[in-house]
Amino acid sequence: MIETSSTRISRRFLRVWQRNLKVYKKSWKISFIPPFLEPLFYLIAFGVGMSGLVGEIHHQGSQISYVSFIAPALIGVSIMYNSFFETTYASFVRMYYQKTFDAMLATPLSLEEVITGEIVWGATKSLIATVIMMVVISFFGFIRFPEGFLLLPLAILGGIAFGSIGMFFSGIVANIEMFNLPVFLFITPMFLFSGTFFPIENLPHWAQQAALLLPLTHLTSLARAFSYGQIHLSMLWEIAYLLLFSIIFFPLAILKMRQRLIK
Template sequence: MSVLSNISRRSWAVWQRNKDVFFFTWKTNFLPPFLEPILYLLAMGFGFGMLIQELPPPWDQYTYAEFLGPGLIAISAMYGAFFECTYGSFVRMHYQKTFDAIVATPLTIEDVIAGEILWGATKSFINASIVALVVAAFGLLSFPSFLLVIPITFLAGLAFGALAMIFTALVPNIDSFNYPFFLLITPMFLFSGTFFPLEILPEGVQAVALALPLTHTTIVMRDFGLGLFGWMDLLSLLYLTVLTLVAFYAAVWMMRRRLVS
């Protein structure tokens, strides 16, 4: 049986289950995505940004806070799904046995994984949209083009959620998630054009950065957030779409291999 033919719209029941848990404790869930960008903007954007006289071209007409804002949206989109589909999914799979309970019903394991990744993407969408609204409230985004950022948070969430699920299919225990976080997520957080323009990096390092999904997320977020559009945005969107499809397929296949014996 093929991986994709085992996915049905019953996946939504898994998505709904996670959504219900999320809104059950919504007060604690909405506060961090709201407060975190404010802290970052105050400390980095307006505090640290005071030290920056002028950004290198093509960003020389923007303040550092304006440059940083879309980066924060991209970072939030990455962490939302990646946390959810690593720690969150692992807890449900391994400790709570939620997956076992669900596959005893008409749902397949493929439905469960698809539902988990969709929910991860939804977390990115919720968190990053809140960040976008906060950044916009500081007057750092261009209206109305920044509204295009909102659907991109979901696409980025799908890509990072599927990527995360691959690690969840591989790790022997929950502590092993330190590796993808330390070796992949933290370097991306710092070197994907989020805090400083990629243009100032040596060319070789730039090429490496361009291979990273957060780089492309940041490119799109910044261009749409500031009202700039170019060919690069289409390429970045294509990159995120292809990554989503490949990682999603791999994640579902690897999870079946891990869980069905």
């Protein structure tokens, strides 16, 4: 492979990805516990505790149990969390405290490759979590296959989108405490109002319109469609919307990191 200096993004970004994988593998036994236990806890709490109160849910013209309504949404939320928290807190620690990026930038790696490697790693964390959660949720019979396998590329797409957004915030926050702002103003509202725990149709009209702007709404909706095996063309718009976030925030993340690191 010939790499000229003019290509700022080459396959070398995989070297950064490999570094993170190596560190992950050192503690995988601990790392895989949260995505394994989290859906279990939610399914028990909401399935056993709440479903008696909620009963069945109207979804796409059919009645489904409350647990099977929230199960795919948990995957959507997990895709968002894993990549967003990786490229915010974890990447920030590597960049700011550990000077890992500084060391990388003294090698043939470019800044673009370092940031790309980090975002792709964030998406990989989303993918790993999705696989583990799929195993648990399938065990309860809430995922229909083979359509369910579409959750895997969805994890990568959502992971890149939320990973890029996270990396953008890493480029602009003054210190690590400041991540509280995007978490409480952006991530937490999405967790609650993106059709995760109740259909957005339950919201007043204006709030429904607002919820449609949230990327997690579309990620959750796609996760549900893939889990139930209800594939239709209008989903292309939702995929396009997630792509749009990636296309906007990926270069923006690189721009902000460049301004932050390259002095």
